[in-house]
Amino acid sequence: MEQLKIDNDVINHLLFHKSLIDENDDATRINYYVEMLQKTNEGEHISIENPFERSITIAFELVMRQHLDPWDIDLVNFSTMYIKRAKEEKIDLITAGRIILMAWKILKLQSDNLVVSVEENQENEEIFDWNNLPTEMWLENDQDYSYTNLIMKMPEPPLYEPVRRDSKRKVTLIELLEAFNQARTESEEYQFLEQQRHEERERLRIKSRKDMKEKYEKAKSEEDVEAIWKKIHNLNKKTVSIIDLCDTKNRDEFIKTLISVLFLAYDNKIKVYQRKFPYGKIFIENMGYT
């Protein structure tokens, strides 16, 4: 593997992090990382047996090789690159996932926390030194001071937006043909994907029907169906609601009733419908009622 010239930013980042952790906290882990990175920096080849630590090394390598800002890792991007690397290095993906989370914590989350603590310190400092601040801290010399003052007082800014042409030319035939070529390919891909989506939807529909039927077969019990049918019959109405047949808050009872109702509908003894789909009341019409 190509030796890496370690970006000092990353080491500094870790040291900064270390300098800010509570004295009671254990800094061993960070010390280990720093040591490991320094060794790599000096060209030493480190063979790491422990898959967990090897994973961490890869995380750091990625940050450095891609010149990522250790203060600001784009996690989505980082994860994609990391998973790819992890696959290449044959690190199992569960460990890799844990590492991403950890790398993220080290590189981002913890630094955010640190930022908060630095912020608190600075805010305190600010209040403390407020009287001395204005000229000394950030307007270090006369020129800075005059410039800033003048800008604030001047009616017009020293910058102006120049006027340029917004020139557009006509599309050429070659460009049209190129567009056509691309459009054709994209359209083929689009239609292929649409077709696949359609087939997948159809497959799922058939599967869920089949599943439903199997579940239904399993769940239905002749006695339950008979009991519900009796209930409907005894209510002596053309149309009843499912609420009349069971305690809908009792999940088991509700499912049992619903399945029996569906079975009775399947047998054409009743009709089941809703006025409002999908959350409306479920009505049951007794087909035998006269």
Added chain:
Amino acid sequence: MGKNEKRRVESVLFSASEPVRIKDIRESTGFSIKIVKDTLKELMDDYSINRKNDTSMEIVKAGEKYIMQLKKNYTDQSMIVSKPEIKDDILKTLSLIAFHQPVKQSNLRRMAGQKIYDHVDELVSMKIVNTRKHGSTELLTTTKLFPEYFGIESTKPEEIRDYLAKKVMGDISKSIKSD
């Protein structure tokens, strides 16, 4: 006209980037119609006669409007740096319409997805695509402007279609050969 008038009218023409009416120039400069007209005449002469070899631009009358543009012999090398007026995505949709015309908007959607609705709107507003009701959907064709725009001789849909097909297939076979 004085130099000041010339410079101010020139600056309007330069920044407009598209043909402008005398009225527009009057409004932004505050000059009278007569001054604007006279100044335009002098500017046109300056660019095309007096300083003919000292500028690659010209000011010309286009219908009732005026525009500053490149002289014809300098247009070629500006190709790389200037942007086409129809964006890539919209151009793709246009090419599909040109090839499949007359094509139902709903079929076009099936070929390329939802985005085509916006594209068709824009192409219609450019007057390069025509739409007419056909049952519950729209039937799309290219207009007379299409062959004019792309310098295609034919105006008949079938011939445009053949032309595009031949050109694209030609390109493909060329690229296959060169591989």
Added chain:
Amino acid sequence: MGKNEKRRVESVLFSASEPVRIKDIRESTGFSIKIVKDTLKELMDDYSINRKNDTSMEIVKAGEKYIMQLKKNYTDQSMIVSKPEIKDDILKTLSLIAFHQPVKQSNLRRMAGQKIYDHVDELVSMKIVNTRKHGSTELLTTTKLFPEYFGIESTKPEEIRDYLAKKVMGDISKSIKSD
């Protein structure tokens, strides 16, 4: 350079709506880098010195790129299409950032008040200003687009700073420096 070279480079600059690199001009014209550079130099002189009063345009170096634009004193009355996009207040904030860069957002707030937060957001979204976390605050700098956008030749912070100081304080800054 011959007239032909000048005209051809000029035509590229005229048709570009964004600043172009020397490389782009070379590609469009086929001239060598040296010829492009020399021609640019002569054209800039023609527009700004030799024919100063005979044109309302100028050719300027904007960062590492070149562009044709209106001279400042013609920008106001030429507005038919293009209007200034950035408000004066925001331009002031930007001129503070450009001068003091890299500057902490908290210090900028002390110079110009709360409103700078909105201004910074807008400038960042326009990609003219870059922000980077620095401890508890943001550190602000101008981006590469800054000199291109405003037609400023300098790309280095110190040079931008000098440019602005000269604009705002004129000779005052010189006398301070020489002290």
